[in-house]
Amino acid sequence: MTARIVPLAEAVAELVHDGDTVALEGFTHLIPVAAGQEIIRQGLRGLTLVRMTPDIVYDQLIGAGCAARLVFSWAGNPGVGSLHRFRDAVQNSWPAPLEIEEHSHAGMANRYVAGASGLPFAVLRGYLGTDLSEHTATIAPIRCPFTGETLTAVPALNPDVGIVHAQRADRHGNVQYWGITGVHKEVVLASARSLVTVEELVDELTPVPGAVVLPGWALTRVSVVPGGAHPSYAMGYSDRDNDYYQAWDAISRDRQSFQEWLAGVKA
Amino acid sequence: MTWSADEMMTVAAARVLRGDSRCFVGIGLPSTAANLARRTHAPDLVLVYESGTIGAKPDRLPLSIGDGVLAETADAVVSVPEMFNYWLQPGRIGIGFLGAAQIDRYANINTTVIGDDYAGPRVRLPGAGGAPEIAASCGEVIVVVRQSARTFVDRVDFVTSVGHGKGPGDRERLGLRGRGPVLVITDLGVLEPDPDDRELTLTRVHPGVTAEQAVAATGWPLRVAATMTTTEPPSEAELTALRALTGSQETT
Numbered sequence: 001m002t003a004r005i006v007p008l009a010e011a012v013a014e015l016v017h018d019g020d021t022v023a024l025e026g027f028t029h030l031i032p033v034a035a036g037q038e039i040i041r042q043g044l045r046g047l048t049l050v051r052m053t054p055d056i057v058y059d060q061l062i063g064a065g066c067a068a069r070l071v072f073s074w075a076g077n078p079g080v081g082s083l084h085r086f087r088d089a090v091q092n093s094w095p096a097p098l099e100i101e102e103h104s105h106a107g108m109a110n111r112y113v114a115g116a117s118g119l120p121f122a123v124l125r126g127y128l129g130t131d132l133s134e135h136t137a138t139i140a141p142i143r144c145p146f147t148g149e150t151l152t153a154v155p156a157l158n159p160d161v162g163i164v165h166a167q168r169a170d171r172h173g174n175v176q177y178w179g180i181t182g183v184h185k186e187v188v189l190a191s192a193r194s195l196v197t198v199e200e201l202v203d204e205l206t207p208v209p210g211a212v213v214l215p216g217w218a219l220t221r222v223s224v225v226p227g228g229a230h231p232s233y234a235m236g237y238s239d240r241d242n243d244y245y246q247a248w249d250a251i252s253r254d255r256q257s258f259q260e261w262l263a264g265v266k267a
Numbered sequence: 268m269t270w271s272a273d274e275m276m277t278v279a280a281a282r283v284l285r286g287d288s289r290c291f292v293g294i295g296l297p298s299t300a301a302n303l304a305r306r307t308h309a310p311d312l313v314l315v316y317e318s319g320t321i322g323a324k325p326d327r328l329p330l331s332i333g334d335g336v337l338a339e340t341a342d343a344v345v346s347v348p349e350m351f352n353y354w355l356q357p358g359r360i361g362i363g364f365l366g367a368a369q370i371d372r373y374a375n376i377n378t379t380v381i382g383d384d385y386a387g388p389r390v391r392l393p394g395a396g397g398a399p400e401i402a403a404s405c406g407e408v409i410v411v412v413r414q415s416a417r418t419f420v421d422r423v424d425f426v427t428s429v430g431h432g433k434g435p436g437d438r439e440r441l442g443l444r445g446r447g448p449v450l451v452i453t454d455l456g457v458l459e460p461d462p463d464d465r466e467l468t469l470t471r472v473h474p475g476v477t478a479e480q481a482v483a484a485t486g487w488p489l490r491v492a493a494t495m496t497t498t499e500p501p502s503e504a505e506l507t508a509l510r511a512l513t514g515s516q517e518t519t
């Protein structure tokens with residue numbers, strides 16, 4: 001083992017600090033849920049949480065009081081309905097007020113692209129005519145210097161910490177993942193520090209069609225956490241636990257049942 | 268066979284998808300309808316989901332746009348930035364299939380907040396997701412939504428995705444590339460933008476529904492076309508395929 005591969009609790013303690021901007025990504029697939037719950041266990045506070053689709057893992061972090069701000073483009077329990085802890089925070093400031101910065105998926109994806117590219121902003125043809133730009137300071141019109149067309153600029157996202165889950169890593173900390181790859185590469189490369197949790201540690205990475213390999217030197221830490229994406233999934237290792245997504249609706253619906261769940265995580 | 272209003276809506280939505288067109292699919296009703304179309308009259312329909320799967324051929328209905336079955340059966344799986352930048356933005360996708368929490372007379376869509384106060388909303392909804400760019404960049408947009416005066420409002424509380432703005436010429440002025448919403452399919456019938464002033468007009472009702480019912484379920488004085496048609500009832504084959512697809516899940 002190299003120093004790059006460490007246990008999850010150690011990696012989170014080392015990389016994530018109160019007040020940090022933290023992005024846990026994974027587009028339905030390969031969501032680093034176990035890492036999110038470790039952040040809850042370590043009692044971190046005042047985080048700016050960044051994620052395109054804050055789903056169950058961010059509902060948990062918000063309900064546990066870890067977050068002060070949320071930067072996002074779609075907050076829901078995918079295929080099920082609302083995120084009740086997120087809604088309670090936005091509508092009733094429980095357990096703490098939650099400031100929001102709201103984008104579209106295309107806007108968020110491009111903010112990560114700019115961050116990974118070392119550029120101050122990205123350009124897209126979007127947002128025009130919507131009310132989003134009125135409420136979000138990080139959406140601004142820009143004129144194309146060549147055609148004169150009006151487009152939208154969004155600033156780069158460069159989190160303090162980027163966290164994703166992947167299928168496997170080798171002993172040098174090179175990480176391989178495949179299937180729905182979301183914004184994994186972008187968030188790892190855009191972040192000052194990064195953590196990848198993996199299903200499995202292998203001697204050598206077997207080539208897989210369509211797989212992405214992130215070289216170990218481009219990451220900060222790797223932790224081996226089998227099942228660390230549950231209830232999301234890791235293609236080739238596990239299936240999405242649709243029943244759990246549906247069960248979360250009842251767990252998260254009121255504060256008391258959520259508190260009971262939270263006590264279980266902290267135990 | 269008898270059928271529910273939701274089943275009629277889903278079948279009506281599936282029927283408008285033809286041949287080998289490429290369809291950007293949102294989860295829920297649009298996904299059910301698009302999968303039904305692929306299993307009945309349009310086997311070559313290319314289903315595109317924002318999770319990055321292009322040409323998914325799921326044998327069961329996915330609960331989410333990122334279910335493993337979509338990636339396993341897709342022609343290609345691309346990253347999310349690639350999906351939005353290379354495939355959606357330049358107009359490579361012909362049809363966008365969207366739902367709505369609120370929709371107004373110009374087919375502008377709200378999925379962000381209910382209530383006038385963005386910072387202190389009555390109801391906080393999931394937000395934009397991929398919808399604004401789907402609405403802006405697909406060749407045309409089809410909206411599938413249950414009709415009620417609460418959903419069909421005179422003015423949406425928040426424009427998340429632009430339909431026809433405030434009327435003719437608005438999309439062009441904004442530089443939006445696609446034609447925008449061409450059909451709104453509900454559990455009561457079908458609304459289409461007027462060719463001249465773009466206001467949604469009831470052009471069709473489903474079997475057993477009257478124009479008066481549709482007007483009563485709309486929060487503005489809904490226009491009714493001079494010549495109304497009635498939707499063909501769902502065939503047994505359509506209902507069988509739909510129920511096989513949804514299985515124990517609700518058809519919604």
